[in-house]
Amino acid sequence: MEQHETMIRFSSCRGVSFEINPTKTSPFALPTHLQDAAEGTRFRTPWNWSRRISIRVLPRSQSKASSHFCNLGDQEDDDEEKEEMGAPIDDVEKTKVLSFHREQEKPLQQQPSQKRVYVAKAKQQRESRLWVILLDQGLLTVYKRLFALFLSLNVTTLVLATTGHFPYAREKPALFSIINVLALTICRSEALLRVVFWLAVKVVGREWVPLWIKTSATSLLQSLGGVHSSCGIASIAWLVYALILTLKQRDNTSDGIIAVASAILFLLFLSSMAAFPLIRHLHHNVFEQTHRFSGWAALALLWIFIILTFSYDPNTKSYNFSISRLKKQVEIWLTLAITILIVLPWLGRVAVTAVAAPSGHASLIKFNGGVEAGILGRISRSPLSDWHAFGIISDGERGHMMLAGAVGDFTKDLVSDPPTHLWVRKVQFAGLPYLVNMYRRVVLVATGSGICVFLSFLLQTCAADVCLVWVAKGIEMNFGKEIKEMVSGFPKEKVIVHDTALLGRPNVAEMSVDAASRWRAEVVIVTSNPQGSRDVVNACKGAGIPAFGPIWDS
Template identity: 30%
Template sequence: MVLTDDHECNFIDKIVSSESGTDDIEFDLRDGRKQISADSVANRSNRLSGKEDVEQQSGDDTLPRQRGSSLYRWLRFTALSYYRKLFTLVFTANLIAAVIFLVRYSQTDFDDHIALAQNICAANIFAAILVRNEHVVNLLFLLCAWIPRSAPLWLRDHFARVFHYGGLHSGAGVSGVVWFAIYWALAVKDAALHSWTNTARVIAILVINSTCLIVFIIIPIGAYPKFRMRHHNYFECLHRFLGWTAIVLFWTLLFVSTGSTAQAQGRPYAVCLYKSAAFWLLLLITLLIVYPWTRLRERHVRPEVLSSHAIRLHFDYAPVALCQGIRISTRPLLEWHSFATIPESSADKGFSLIVSKAGDWTSRQIEQKPVRIWIRGAPIYGVLRIATIFNRIVVVATGSGIGPCLSLLSPYEIPCRILWSTRDPMITYGQAIVDEVYRVDPDAVVINARRGVRPDMVLETYKLVKQSNAESVFVVANPPATRELVYGMRSRGICAYGPIWDS
């Protein structure tokens, strides 16, 4: 597909500039076999540079109306997203259980009610951490990827949204805070109604309880989406260090409260601890937290400078599966950054990733050209892994988002079309990346989005879907573009997927 009606030179039309007045810069593509002038390309794309021009095109080049009212679309595609559905499912189940628990407690004052609340709190925290474990996430993706392509599209669409698993994490985490608040209230009431012989122990339990509750409340507040997106480094530190603090406090509370229980029941301390479900759940929680850090390694990396805007980092210590990403850092305790990997085609083990300038940290990597970098945990699957359950797809990428797309498309025989919007693709990412894009899709649409008005990406994506009769669209772009494209496709009845803020 090309963005103009002129078919004199299909190869020239593959790179489309959305700027109407670029400098005359020549790009040497495919080892010099073709050269493209930016001025020439820009002139070819002028008809798509504004909304009025798009509306003047034929019916095949205009977007159909969105389905339903704006309220219906907001409810279905925003308010009731899969992430929120999963969160609501987990939280509602816990809320119902909490109501039953409190009603039963008020009517019968059953024994061990404080221990039960503590156990349910620990169970929710365990579930929240477990669903974030990289091996569990990989298993979820593999299970959903087993759905055959012959299955009904609506069924595959449901399984394809497995990347919303973060809703389970946040639902269980918030539920754990609610149950801990119940546990705290019951412990305070119990301390007020019963005169324990060891007053110092009672005071210690209340102080630890209250401190732990404050920490538990701050953690989900710091993870609120708007705060997390605007202050990601602060969110990461809050989540990590306050999470560790909460677990230490929970352990301390368990040891102290078990001593009170053993004394009240006249049983050995070790027996009470061994028979406590919270003890075993906390042990599992601790192991889940520690495990990724046991795989913390400083790895050698070979930097390949693509331009002043991007760098490609090559690793050779291990192979990675298709569509997996890794977390890298220069300060392991303070910040981590996730990147999709590209398996090396010429080696049994090894992979690379593309770092594009998008902030202070990425800019430093491009300037400093690191030769060693920290990696933690195991590689983890991303959104594109689920694309294999579809027969035909359209992949839309912006900037370095083309990296994970190539990770998927290079080895798989999936009929696909590629739409890539980036600034100066040849200058920014180099010959090899551009060649690989055209190897996967000889008719790929590459938009040179430098400055000025850009083409309607929703329209261009829709045209590719109709031309290729694709079943779904996968978007790897910045958050605003991803939301716009996914919403634009789904509101017109087309399956579309893209990373969410909690992917």
């Protein structure tokens, strides 16, 4: 009987190949029936009608968690998506095909079930890409509860107004629409949220405050997007109600006011539809442009609507643009507050130095001025184009940097065409990483370029004692010598760096739980792609350790 010597080749992150000698105890070991197949064991399959049969060996499937990590950015590349979604074998270069002659076969019952399992997994992956956004981290998350709470309050108030039990709301429905616009603007105001996060750390971050209060505050601040989305929908409902009442009383208004109100309603509806999770996920650039320009246009028309509404005299059918009359209206002051909050973070053009990593997979962009640990910033090549948020690396004194993994058009352009100047928001914003300062002992978990937002906690003094776990491929080659030096020189128990190009792909969820247990961490905070973050959060919570990661629309 002819024996075929087969070398099993695995692929680590982003296609780095390595060979191993599989053992039963190795995390990379093949299932028993595939090990037998590799050794030339005879078997027969029900569908083997040809002379040869090909079996795909998928090392990624050996560890569910590992298949989502080790990206330079926060999303899977095209090759990974094809492989995980069950692409045809010819489209996947990273798999090893084992061919066996028919005369060497013997019955093997596991093979049909193996195929069914893989098909089921592929189907689950397809479904998850559609549903994971709406069902992100569960049905009753804080985000969804905030969304439901504020929408319920608005619906209840609107019902009371329509039934005549709330006369003030019936008389001023446009005011309630503006109140909702103000609320959603506050939830996205970088300047105001910077103050809110700072106050939360100063007040809730004291040692004597119970841990459950700190984690509750973290969940609430992370989930303010639920209020933003809810108030956006409510503002449309109130404006529809206002327009209906106006049309019923056409004698007390003008065609111009009705036209402007209709245009505002259309823009708000367009902006809301563009922000629908599935559209935002599949067509993110469309969402960015539509949401931004529709919002600006609606704000400009809102000023026109208010001025026309309170200047119109139904008796004379004319306008009286009196400042003394306008300044008495509360709608004017609310709209002014909305405008200030939107304009406040803007705008500046600064000189930068962009240095690409040796591999060209990332770019390190350097700015002047120190920044507090845990802060993020937005940059753009043009103030009217897409804005992109990045974590900030800073020692808190001399300067700061952003690490941009080349995973999209904008970030790839930073590598191929290094900028000398960039537009920046004058006010950097605080997010989930900033709340590290609220705790005493924290484990920070990052994959790929997600490391940048956590490096400041190593470079400058902060309230929390942190342990860093970083999983990435080719540290120096893909991120540069400077980044590698930043994570060097620390005790092994404080900074754990796993280079997948050298060590293979780990189960990051298990690594995170182990590090949190050894570090006696109060909380784990992770920055990875959506599925990777979810795996770490779920694993830590399953072990009784509070954990937080980026959520949809956080």
